Amino acid sequence: MSQGAVHSRTDFAGAVATHLAEAKLADMPEATIDRAKQRLLDSVGNVLAGVDATGNQAARDVFLSYGDASDSTVFGTGARAAAPNAALLNSMAMRSYDFEAVGAESADSSMVAAHISGTTVPVALAVGERAATSGAHVLEALILGDDLASRLAVASGFHTASGGDNTGTVNVMGGAAIAGKIAGFTTAQYRHAFGHALNQMAGTVQSLFDKADSFKMPQSFGARNAIVAADLAQAGFTGLHDAINAPFGFFTLYSPNPEPEKLLHELGENYYGDMIIKPWASCRAAHPSLDATLRLRQAHGLTADDVAAIEVHVTPATKRGFTAQPFSEDPGSETDGLFSIPFNIAAGMIAGTVRPEHLSADYMRSAPVRELLGKITIHDTLPAQEYQTAEVVIVTHAGDRLHQRVEAVLGDIYRNRLTDEAVIEKYYLNVEFGGQKDRRQADEIRERIANLEQLDSIVELTSLLA
Known part of the structure; x- marks a missing residue:
């Protein structure tokens, strides 16, 4: 009230x-x-x-x-x-x-x-x-x-x-x-x-x-x-x-x-x-991080095999929210993936997008997804007043540290x-x-x-x- x-x-x-x-x-x-x-x-x-x-x-x-x-x-x-x-x-x-x-x-x-x-x-x-x-x-x-x-x-x-x-x-x-x-x-x-x-x-x-x-x-x-x-x-x-x-x-x-x-x-x-x-088929709160990841993937021709670590930087409110929770050890329905920044980033790195076909329990439990999930960390380092922003850093096995900030997320008219x-x-x-x-x-x-x-x-x- x-x-x-x-x-x-x-x-x-x-x-x-x-x-x-x-x-x-x-x-x-x-x-x-x-x-x-x-x-x-x-x-x-x-x-x-x-x-x-x-x-x-x-x-x-x-x-x-x-x-x-x-x-x-x-x-x-x-x-x-x-x-x-x-x-x-x-x-x-x-x-x-x-x-x-x-x-x-x-x-x-x-x-x-x-x-x-x-x-x-x-x-x-x-x-x-x-x-x-x-x-x-x-x-x-x-x-x-x-x-x-x-x-x-x-x-x-x-x-x-x-x-x-x-x-x-x-x-x-x-x-x-x-x-x-x-x-x-x-x-x-x-x-x-x-x-x-x-x-x-x-x-x-x-x-x-x-x-x-x-x-x-x-x-x-x-x-x-x-x-x-x-x-x-x-x-x-x-x-x-x-x-x-x-x-x-x-x-x-x-x-x-x-x-x-x-x-x-x-x-x-x-x-x-x-x-x-x-x-993308997921919560809009996950889209800034996913968008940043996909931009890096495309700009540098990355595959999941190139990734040593992924740092995701969001606002404190996003970090406290439902999309930044640890991903389920045993996902049972689409809901587990829809509201998960880590899953969206993992699926995005592998498939180049997130659509309904990527939200089956089998896909969410797959070895490539689980392997990437272990490399993703979320940090609440962005200013609290920001909204619909994210920064992603992908560290490659070659030693590159690739950074992308997103403020204008795809889909906004x-x-x-x-x-x-x-x-x-x-x-x-x-x-x-x-x-x-x-x-x-x-x-x-x-x-x-x-x-x-x-x-x-x-x-x-x-x-x-x-």
Whole structure:
């Protein structure tokens, strides 16, 4: 709970609700629309890659047992479920390799930790399919939900050291906004939905320290809870008047360092969302160190056999965090590798990248990986105020001491973006890894997303994802 929330007379929920009710796709910038469709393509590829990741079949068995409703598609499985449960399962698949878009975008192009698309895309597709609404309507709602979740993350002053997981907080309101827009909510209904969203918020980063499969749940429950919040509001079940800025609202309960004015700054003029499309399947906190390692590998033509030692220099906060823990002696699921700087560096040196195929238990236990892990040390020598930086020193058997500092990590749309071609290649590789769709089907899915505004019904897309 924030001790610093200041409750002005500003009716934040009312301002947001009015904006959502009035906003139209036709008034949104072309660049905003293009980015949303690129995140959607990336998201769909990540869902299909993650269908069979550890624990997901068990979760499907549970949630598909709850009833016969078949409103929406559970992607890559042939199954159907009630929209809240379909969104949950699709969100879980997307989260499984930590390969989905991240980073709540702020007005100054800085980033606050967040995983927005992992909730908002499954919500938009599940609710859109249930309503058989147009592709343009889904796109409009998705942009609005992404923007709200991003603004909430930035205005909350969220940081992972707070212990919470904002995929289970800001995403719920963003998803509720999406479901409400598709349903044609009034401002009063949006208010109620935000209140119901607030009462379902939760999430802890402890799962990341414990390397538990439950790290997927805040984002996944966020998707389900968003739809439940909107469905309750549509049914006439009343909620809070201002769930965002009430004395015991969002800014008090889920904002470590709130700056409420950022929520409404240029609302309706600029639209924000995840600002990083990941180049590697792992936690973004591991990417600066991995990026530095890969740059040295490429620049000097290194192989794993050349390495005598690798020193990794990070901030004290990173060293204390879940990605700097010693790597498991007996890795059992993808989670062990996703949230490990040492593993990412070892896999990166061997394979030149980190993708879902490098996160199997067999690969993580392999002799080459274990040998390199024994040569990696992590040091908290960088200034505490730095963020998303790392320095790596590789000492070779030849006696060379090679140094690389990274400040602009690959994937950031403002500082070092992935090319459009790289995003498309990532999509195809993920679909191929998942194994549910062939190249022809992948092409057709991509074509439908590229022409989303022209689809009379979003079912033209979701039917291809079954």
